[in-house]
Amino acid sequence: MKPTQMLSRYSPLVVVAIIQLVVVLLAPSTPPMSTVLGDAVAGGAAGSNGIASGGAGGTGGGVTTPGQVGGTGSSTVAGGSSSTVAGPGLTAGGVVGSTSSGGAVGRCPGNQPAPWNYMPPCVTFNGTNGGASMTGVTDKEIRFVWYEGVTPAAVAAIGSQAGLSFTETQLCESLTGYTKVVNKRYQLYGRHFVSLDGPGPHSGKAQGSSSCQFPYFQGDNCDSTDAACWRAQADVIAAMKPKPAFVIGNVQVQVPFLDELAKKHIPVLGQGSSDGFTEARAPYVWDWQMSMENVANFGAEYFCKKLAGRPVKWAGSEVLQSGTTPTTPPTRKIAIVHDVPVPDTFTPGAKAFMKTVKSCGGGDVAEFPFDANVNTLAQDMQTIAAKIKLGGYTTIYTYMDFIAEIPLTNDLSSENWRPELVMAGAGASDDDKLAQLMNPDSYKYSFGPSLTNFGLPPQAYDYYKAYRDAGYTDEPPLLGQNIWSYFWIAGDMFQVGGPSPTLPSIQAGMFALPVLGGTKAHPGMKFGVRGDAYLAQRDIREVWWCPTKTGPNGRAGAYTGVLNDMRFQHGQIDGTMRVFPNGVC
């Protein structure tokens, strides 16, 4: 090619490149300064059962809190008045709180009749509320979005058969009923909860069955790895008119959804499994579940108080006889097997567990991380089981999802090495029905902390009572437990947030509540613990697995709780071993 030809062909490109270069130098296209989330948590977390005593605020009538039910905490926290949260809809400054006089409190007659576990103390209120005190709140309404993804028909059918799913009508009735109950039973200062309908062809209202109409945001069927899809769902919510005060994402939503809503300064209740994640996005992501870090803390305390430095006791004979003499069981040699999901919410907890157990005399804890990928799980678990055997590990902390534990139990059985399997209780591994899938040969040595209690009759649970309170006479779906869990959080938020709720006032109020629940069927819940402020569950029960005991589904295999399913908070776990009172099942 001749130079002239070359010049004529490429000169426009060169000119454009030069212009662009000049523009980049003179007027760069850079992003604006980012808003960093996570500042708002400062000063808001209580050390223990703190009670908010923020300055009275709001407009209109006075608020009187007769006191706290069983309130034992005396520490007070200035609830977040110094917290500054950038973004729309948030009013920085004075916290609307309730005056607290401490001591026992009677419930308000007729308003909160049932001793429901997670309902805050009754508040009487006369007068007018503060009106539109935050985005999504008016003098009459507290608007929220219930996000419900589309479940493929095949998956829904399987879930429905298993009793672990619900039909559209059941969902609609549960949402209708629980909204009704919150509006009826909680002090919302003249407002009521209103669910917003999502746009587009998947409007929840349009999809509702003929007998039940409840508007909600029927989202798309986003794959767990399709972050773009999840973020787009959040975009839709952020653009809704009218805007919601908060979103309930339930347990099905993925991290990008929560992240995007937090970036858009919209509070969201759902599936925040890690302290690191929720604290970094404070105060926007809330959940009733226990953080994985806290799960590991409980595990560490359990090991330190009961197991570390002691001889192994509830393992297979080959493990018990693996000491220096066959008649003397060896001192426990501890390992932790844990998921490494993407994003990784397990490793920080696992590392903390190892450090704590080592410091309390448990020795060096071996770490066996694995990829929670079903494609490589079987192979990885074979190697882990062999490593456990070769290393002579007697006691395994199974800090993992139940799906991954299934092959582990098989491989340990194949290795004829059946160590003590100390459960973490996370990832639904303490659900009797799911544990029935484990290899009974090795899983019969399983015991330890359990987070939930799935083994009681449905009548024992608040979700059942609330459903009936709404006027329904049929049985609520099993997963109504999850649905109700988010409704009580929302109800609590807008009761403790006062007549002029703002995010700081809600945060202060929630942090000030004492531990709620803590009964046989209902784990104790407490927001506002420093470093773990937005994930509520605070206690465990202790269980052991019995493969011959009949489970709640009528099949062989069930957990048994010690001390009649008594629950233990941090510091309450003692050194007494109560599992397997009659020897291994």
Place this chain on the structure above:
Amino acid sequence: MTLRLAPWQRSVAGALLAVLGYEALLGGKTPPFGILVLSAFIGLSYAMLAIGLILVYRANRVINFAQGQIGAAPAMLGILLMKLDHWPYPLALAVTVLSAAALGFLVEVAIIRRFARAPRLVLMIATVGLSLVVALLQLLVPTLIFGIKLHGLGGRTVDSAPPITPFSAFHFEIGGVRFSGDVLVIAVVTGLTVAALALFFRRSNIGLAIRASAENADRALLMGISVRRLSTVVWMLSAVLSALAIFLQTAVTGINLGVDIGPSALIYGLAAAIFARMTSFPRALIGAVGVGILTQSIYYVYNDPFLPGAVMVPVLLVVLLTQRGKLSRGEDAGVASFKQAAEFRPIPPELRRLPEVLWGRRAAGFLTLAAVTLVPLSLDVGRLSLAAVVIVYAVVCVSLVILTGWSGQISLGQWGLSGVGAFIAGWFGGHLHADFFVTLLAAGLAGAVASLVIGLPALRIQGPFLAGTTLAFAISVQVLLLSPKYFGDYLPDVAHNVDRPILYGHYSLAGPLAFYYICLGVLVAALASATAIRRTRAGRVIIGVRDNTRGAQGYGINVSRTRIVAFTISGFWAALAGALFVYQQGALDQVSFDPQVSILLMTIVVIGGVTSLPGAVLGAAYLGILKYGGFGPEFQTLATGLGVLILLMVAPGGVAQGFYAIRDNALRVVARRNGILVPSLTEDRRVATLEEARAGVVRDAHPDEVVEESEYGTRLDAEAVPV
């Protein structure tokens, strides 16, 4: 002076190098002997996968993505018969083998045979759809046949423990690790399978015929070989192998209902098959055992579950580059009778300058422009955001058209290159707050460099070898480059959002519509760049090398440089798209760069028409509409699973085939009206002589296309008028 070694010397030298490499990778920390033996046994499961892959590759010249799953349903049937209905082991095994053979037969006759004349890429993508169908079958077996309710209330239930077999009671220990008799059975069966298949292909007439038909189906057919029947035999064998592998493995590891075999498992089998040059079964066995030992040793020593997958890239690169000159002619897709991709012809030069055509093109362009600029105005923000994502995918698809469609290099890791761009965007945009355009350019350049590295093997090899390497690259990018554990200091976190820029300091791109148009602009730039390349000598050379490598070499073309150029250009655009994706999302989600997306993008391109730029855009639009159009989950399965299979069976050329058929019909009308005979438009239609038309011999001949007999051979290409 060159060193000449005898075959055995080469083998010994290779083994020594492998051991040295292994030691170097592990830093001298060799796992205990028991773990090594266990790893070797784990490798045997990859061996069965590799053998199945080779088998199908030998017959059909494709990577069978369904190899892992095709036998899952029959295996599950046999296992559950044993476990729940207490059938004897031999009977359950016989049921597994027979039902697998039947399924293989059914799959070949109902599906594979329909792609006999389709481009190989199309068949390969069809196996992706097939894998989803057979995976579903596996899920249905427990429910429909045994009435098992998963996790269940009511119905029968099954725990995950391995079934009791005649070999379960026998155990032995090696290096402290305990093995059951079932592990020995796997070893024996795998060994026998390898030996039997090797003999079968060398000695039996059918085996020789399969090899012959794989090399050149047309020639084999002319020699009286029933290519169809052979293909059926191969698929039956492949299904039996898959079922056997799962059946025997389940007796060791227990029941794993509903497990899908994705890229991270496939890569190990593929690595072994590549080591075997997609031909040798014994080498595949050795390779698989080697992969098992290597991956599990790395896992053992480094205690990182992601490293084994990530290390496959350097391993494959070394394996491929050391196999210089050893790959048979059959591996060169240009030699075999199969086409990699279908070509779409341009508008014939006779019609190009006609006013109708000119205005038609302008109108089509205007309508397209109007659609892509105005339709977004009616979308909600969620759909608008996803529309921008689809456009980003379209840019990657354009890069795939250049690489795969034009250059003939199969990349199953293009989204991995986008991951490289995403990394740069996260670093530059999130941490350094660099200029948007500078970031995009840096990302593109980084992608070009990365593609240069993974494209090096392309100097020597094509087809499945490159596909395996690129797939491994995509896995590495996700688990290493985008992992906060390794590169957390460069990746954005909650404190370092990758916020969209203010263009030139004045125009905010924060809104979804503004950024949609930016994405659209990038797509237009990618299309313009690709079109420009296609029209230049460089483009013609790229296609020439694809179609006839040796012919191109004969004209003095540097084949290596040509392929590398295609890789580099393609990598640039793929990585730039990745950076754009990060800005669009405002974050860098590690999960977004799942290697499965790379396969999805290849699917999109094939659906669209792999050699066509409009096809790439149409394919992306197809995916976007079905996946994100709000049609519900049933329609989404059409986008990636069964729908792909059906679409490709109906239109092997993808959406572009329909698009070009409509265009060609319109052009024929134009040609008729103008009285212009266009051979390239009529060669695929029956053109009748006047007499034939009068006699009604050729019924669908258009009157305008009927020509006088005297015109035969003068106005029409003789080949276009066979009687």
